[in-house]
Amino acid sequence: xxxxxxxxxxxxxxxxxxxxxxxxxxxxxxxxxxxxxxxxxxxxxxxxxxxxxxxxxxxxxxxxxxxxxxxxxxxxxxxxxxxxxxxxxxxxxxxxxxxxxxxxxxxxxxxxxxxxxxxxxxxxxxxxxxxxxxxxxxxxxxxxxxxxxxxxxxxxxxxxxxxxxxxxxxxxxxxxxxxxxxxxxxxxxxxxxxxxxxxxxxxxxxxxxxxxxxxxxxxxxxxxxxxxxxxxxxxxxxxxxxxxxxxxxxxxxxxxxxxxxxxx
Amino acid sequence: xxxxxxxxxxxxxxxxxxxxxxxxxxxxxxxxxxxxxxxxxxxxxxxxxxxxxxxxxxxxxxxxxxxxxxxxxxxxxxxxxxxxxxxxxxxxxxxxxxxxxxxxxxxxxxxxxxxxxxxxxxxxxxxxxxxxxxxxxxxxxxxxxxxxxxxxxxxxxxxxxxxxxxxxxxxxxxxxxxxxxxxxxxxxxxxxxxxxxxxxxxxxxxxxxxxxxxxxxxxxxxxxxxxxxxxxxxxxxxxxxxxxxxxxxxxxxxxxxxxxxxxxxxxxxxxxxxxxxxxxxxxxxxxxxxxxxxxxxxxxxxxxxxxxxxxxxxxxxxxxxxxxxxxxxxxxxxxxxxxxxxxxxxxxxxxxxxxxxxxxxxxxxxxxxxxxxxxxxxxxxxxxxxxxxxxxxxxxxxxxxxxxxxxxxxxxxxxxxxxxxxxxxxxxxxxxxxxxxxxxxxxxxxxxxxxxxxxxxxxxxxxxxxxxxxxxxxxxxxxxxxxxxxxxxxxxxxxxxxxxxxxxxxxxxxxxxxxxxxxxxxxxxxxxx
Numbered sequence: 001x002x003x004x005x006x007x008x009x010x011x012x013x014x015x016x017x018x019x020x021x022x023x024x025x026x027x028x029x030x031x032x033x034x035x036x037x038x039x040x041x042x043x044x045x046x047x048x049x050x051x052x053x054x055x056x057x058x059x060x061x062x063x064x065x066x067x068x069x070x071x072x073x074x075x076x077x078x079x080x081x082x083x084x085x086x087x088x089x090x091x092x093x094x095x096x097x098x099x100x101x102x103x104x105x106x107x108x109x110x111x112x113x114x115x116x117x118x119x120x121x122x123x124x125x126x127x128x129x130x131x132x133x134x135x136x137x138x139x140x141x142x143x144x145x146x147x148x149x150x151x152x153x154x155x156x157x158x159x160x161x162x163x164x165x166x167x168x169x170x171x172x173x174x175x176x177x178x179x180x181x182x183x184x185x186x187x188x189x190x191x192x193x194x195x196x197x198x199x200x201x202x203x204x205x206x207x208x209x210x211x212x213x214x215x216x217x218x219x220x221x222x223x224x225x226x227x228x229x230x231x232x233x234x235x236x237x238x239x240x241x242x243x244x245x246x247x248x249x250x251x252x253x254x255x256x257x258x259x260x261x262x263x264x
Numbered sequence: 265x266x267x268x269x270x271x272x273x274x275x276x277x278x279x280x281x282x283x284x285x286x287x288x289x290x291x292x293x294x295x296x297x298x299x300x301x302x303x304x305x306x307x308x309x310x311x312x313x314x315x316x317x318x319x320x321x322x323x324x325x326x327x328x329x330x331x332x333x334x335x336x337x338x339x340x341x342x343x344x345x346x347x348x349x350x351x352x353x354x355x356x357x358x359x360x361x362x363x364x365x366x367x368x369x370x371x372x373x374x375x376x377x378x379x380x381x382x383x384x385x386x387x388x389x390x391x392x393x394x395x396x397x398x399x400x401x402x403x404x405x406x407x408x409x410x411x412x413x414x415x416x417x418x419x420x421x422x423x424x425x426x427x428x429x430x431x432x433x434x435x436x437x438x439x440x441x442x443x444x445x446x447x448x449x450x451x452x453x454x455x456x457x458x459x460x461x462x463x464x465x466x467x468x469x470x471x472x473x474x475x476x477x478x479x480x481x482x483x484x485x486x487x488x489x490x491x492x493x494x495x496x497x498x499x500x501x502x503x504x505x506x507x508x509x510x511x512x513x514x515x516x517x518x519x520x521x522x523x524x525x526x527x528x529x530x531x532x533x534x535x536x537x538x539x540x541x542x543x544x545x546x547x548x549x550x551x552x553x554x555x556x557x558x559x560x561x562x563x564x565x566x567x568x569x570x571x572x573x574x575x576x577x578x579x580x581x582x583x584x585x586x587x588x589x590x591x592x593x594x595x596x597x598x599x600x601x602x603x604x605x606x607x608x609x610x611x612x613x614x615x616x617x618x619x620x621x622x623x624x625x626x627x628x629x630x631x632x633x634x635x636x637x638x639x640x641x642x643x644x645x646x647x648x649x650x651x652x653x654x655x656x657x658x659x660x661x662x663x664x665x666x667x668x669x670x671x672x673x674x675x676x677x678x679x680x681x682x683x684x685x686x687x688x689x690x691x692x693x694x695x696x697x698x699x700x701x702x703x704x705x706x707x708x709x710x711x712x713x714x715x716x717x718x719x720x721x722x723x724x725x726x727x728x729x730x731x732x733x734x735x736x737x738x739x740x741x742x743x744x745x746x747x748x749x750x751x752x753x754x755x756x757x758x759x760x761x762x763x764x765x766x767x768x769x770x771x772x773x774x775x776x777x778x779x780x781x782x783x784x785x786x787x788x789x790x791x792x793x
Contacts, residue, residue, distance in 0.1 A: 021334070022329055022330075022331040024331065037295075038295075038297075039297035039298065040297065040298050040336065041297070055574075055610075055613075061767055061790070064761060064767060065792065074329065074331065075331065082572065082577055082579075084579075088486065089489050090492075092489075092490065092491075092492035093489055093490050093581055093583065093602065094624075096604060096606065097581070097604065097620075098618070098620060106729075107759070107767075107769045109403060111769075111773075112755075114735075118681075118703060119666075119668065119681055119683070119703060120668075120670070120681075121670050121679040121707050122707065122708075123705060123707065123710065123714075123737070123739065125710070125737075125739060125751065126749060126777070126780065127414075127780070129751075129775055129782050130411050130414040130780065130782045132414075141445065141462060142462065142521060144492075146627070147624050147625060147626045147646050147672075149644065149672060150672070150675065150707065150708045150709070151674060151708065151709075152709075176676070183709065183710075183741050
């Protein structure tokens with residue numbers, strides 16, 4: 001019985017010693033895991049404490065930094081676990097506090113740029129796959145990523161204003177560039193996005209732009225009714241009594257037949 | 265006898281748990297080099313104070329390290345220094361009690377690491393040595409593509425960061441971070457080397473007293489997140505739970521980050537720290553007025569809140585413009601330019617959640633660098649929400665779900681994405697990992713899927729990690745009846761801790777589309793010292 005009680009005493013004593021550790025009360029490991037009986041320092045050459053058992057596993061370059069870089073005091077649990085607790089936000093608040101969204105403990109360098117964009121608003125496809133980052137992110141070298149619009153016009157407004165053939169401004173084109181330009185094919189003009197003339201019933205039914213755009217270079221002006229296939233007598237007999245509000249006028253044609261087919 | 269030991273056990277527990285008020289304590293542990301003293305609390309006690317034996321009044325030693333309740337002491341003499349001996353500290357308690365909490369915190373948590381990690385117990389605070397650490401890195405980025413206009417570009421970037429917690433004299437610290445980067449094919453056309461050199465910070469911090477800090481140089485300060493870096497002076501003073509500071513200097517040049525004294529700015533901040541149990545909280549409010557050639561360019565308020573417990577963290581960052589020029593007439597306003605909030609919660613070791621919201625518009629400087637077109641476009645505030653959850657099903661299997669929504673006025677469609685990832689680790693005897701992911705995206709101009717798989721494995725006692733992956737992307741353009749776009753992406757990477765602090769990084773990516781293909785290679789080596 002005496003042995004048993006002595007053991008209880010030692011346990012209580014050990015418990016108190018633990019509570020008085022300069023490492024605070026959160027560190028509940030054996031002193032001998034790090035210290036030797038020769039003194040508190042130097043530490044054992046091989047520490048039994050496994051940092052991976054904590055909520056902050058040492059991965060990548062965190063394995064190489066000195067302990068005091070993160071643990072400013074001997075109360076180890078006071079070390080920050082959020083990146084910005086130790087690392088300054090070089091992005092000047094232009095990104096977010098969730099550093100691990102872009103960075104890894106292996107390196108600050110963002111190598112998976114493509115996946116980041118795929119999880120954002122602007123996946124990198126086509127020419128955007130190959131242009132240098134700084135073409136869009138103007139403060140890239142300062143690590144600052146200002147909010148960018150994702151409409152074509154947000155970055156290519158200068159091309160809109162500079163376009164001469166046709167002049168986009170005087171023609172009154174809208175600024176939704178993808179209406180006319182082919183995003184999948186090097187920005188080429190794509191009439192079928194507005195009205196199919198390279199496919200469907202109008203494919204091959206014209207020779208030159210002025211067949212329909214009778215007031216070049218104003219390409220907003222077009223005509224459907226000058227064509228023999230759309231003679232007024234034929235159209236009137238087809239629509240009158242069938243379509244309410246019918247008028248024999250090109251814009252009215254387009255509003256009901258935007259794909260150029262008889263159905264709509 | 266039984267009762268005696270039980271009483272002794274309870275008594276010893278009581279003695280250790282209570283101690284005396286402020287300056288009286290009990291020796292709770294002795295070793296060949298140090299002895300430990302347990303106090304009720306160490307308020308008013310400082311490193312260097314002499315410890316006396318209560319019984320004889322003789323000097324036992326001096327306090328070397330302090331925590332909130334205990335002290336580690338070095339011996340004057342081992343005579344009488346025994347377990348459970350009562351000791352006291354003679355100190356000017358009143359003077360120290362008047363010190364602010366942060367100061368006490370600093371005293372209670374001295375940088376002990378020189379002795380602890382290096383085994384050098386002889387480093388004295390009064391020695392005029394330089395404690396310098398840092399990192400040097402060399403990085404190369406190579407992009408090549410089948411497009412003639414962007415056939416190949418290579419970038420080099422050299423980085424150096426230095427940090428000294430003691431720079432020659434006591435209480436003087438130093439920090440510097442700089443890179444030198446250039447495009448290999450335009451080295452001759454890059455103009456001045458100053459365009460390639462980017463100094464992100466270069467400043468000294470001096471603490472003439474424990475409460476006062478003066479910083480000079482190209483400064484980055486945690487209380488001025490929103491300001492980024494500036495050239496000038498900063499003073500801050502700590503009292504109680506507060507820290508108040510003021511600064512004056514100039515904003516780095518917009519183009520090359522050089523010094524530009526035309527961009528003078530000044531401001532102030534107030535910060536407060538609180539802790540309640542395990543909850544730690546920090547709130548900072550800062551103000552800045554930025555000028556260009558003497559005229560106000562921007563004036564704003566910045567608020568930062570951060571709080572955390574063991575399992576929960578929450579942060580809010582918000583910025584408000586106070587000044588605007590409208591029709592060439594300056595006026596005072598109160599308009600948010602950015603709000604960012606994030607929260608993460610770890611339910612247990614298996615399940616965690618995170619949520620973030622951001623609303624931002626590009627900051628507009630009226631006289632410095634934005635064009636009229638910029639000012640029109642930049643008024644649109646982008647808003648976004650992201651949420652995610654992660655579940656560690658078992659030691660080797662985990663699954664994650666994430667989703668996000670973002671919109672900016674003028675967008676044809678709001679952007680939405682949602683996805684999942686599954687991760688297997690320590691697979692088979694080969695001990696490799698596989699991560700698979702799937703994401704659906706609907707953006708302003710396209711929608712579709714991306715899905716991929718990545719295999720990785722550690723070698724050489726986990727000092728080398730290497731992996732490769734494949735990703736397939738299938739998108740359709742939303743407002744155009746032309747073809748969609750598909751991509752096949754192959755990537756490989758390796759991270760190698762060659763020596764104790766020499767790190768090598770490599771990554772490669774190849775992407776193939778119907779009309780274009782591209783390669784991206786990154787190589788980097790960094791050495792910490």
